[in-house]
Amino acid sequence: MSKRVLVLHGLGGSDYPHWQAHLTADLIKQNTVVSFPAMPNRDNPTLKEWKEFLKNEIEHFKPTVIVCHSLANLLWFHICDELDIKLDKLMMVAPVRNEELEEAKTFFPYPLPNDLKSKEVIIAASTNDPYMNVEEAIRLQSKLGVGMKLLEEAGHINADSGYGKLECALDWINREEECEENA
Numbered sequence: 001m002s003k004r005v006l007v008l009h010g011l012g013g014s015d016y017p018h019w020q021a022h023l024t025a026d027l028i029k030q031n032t033v034v035s036f037p038a039m040p041n042r043d044n045p046t047l048k049e050w051k052e053f054l055k056n057e058i059e060h061f062k063p064t065v066i067v068c069h070s071l072a073n074l075l076w077f078h079i080c081d082e083l084d085i086k087l088d089k090l091m092m093v094a095p096v097r098n099e100e101l102e103e104a105k106t107f108f109p110y111p112l113p114n115d116l117k118s119k120e121v122i123i124a125a126s127t128n129d130p131y132m133n134v135e136e137a138i139r140l141q142s143k144l145g146v147g148m149k150l151l152e153e154a155g156h157i158n159a160d161s162g163y164g165k166l167e168c169a170l171d172w173i174n175r176e177e178e179c180e181e182n183a
Helices: 019-029 047-061 071-082 102-107 134-144 167-174
Strands: 004-008 033-035 065-069 087-093 118-126 147-151
Touching: 004 019, 004 047, 004 071, 019 033, 019 065, 019 167, 047 071, 047 102, 065 071, 065 167, 071 087, 071 102, 087 167, 118 134, 118 167, 134 147
Parallel strands: 004 033, 004 065, 065 087, 087 118, 118 147
Antiparallel strands: none
16 A cells, blocks of 8 residues: 555644645655645634544545644544554654643643554654653653654744754655565
8 A cells, every 4th residue: 555644733733834734745746645634623623623523534535654743643642542543654743741722622631542553653852842841752752652853942843943844754754664574
């Protein structure tokens, strides 16, 4: 099955020049099948509405790779136990601490699932993210038992903190294992 990448934005969306918009364009340029839907009520979301939307999108699109930013990570934490899916890759960029955000109250508190439903998972975090500091990111990474890429002084890894492109995201999605299983 060919690669099918689902890109999920956080609170307020990830319009151009956000790195997710660039990533989507770069994936299209290389002929990768990609979906970058606008989540409903992106400025004042409810967990129930986002979960229903995501379930429908997954059923329709059948992704093999999911890329989450910010609040979309929390959405994944809430929904993955409800899904019968096994992704090849899951990228979780700039997750937020488990502390209520006024604009997205229904997402808190969030669970930490035992199974993230992916063969390979990476967290990308920043040394100065106002929504999750380095120590919190390392604790989350440790609890989930996944890999992590730590970006220096990258803020919330969004357009406001200067991330119009995040080359490591495209590189990670495109990376193929050199050894085949059962070879």
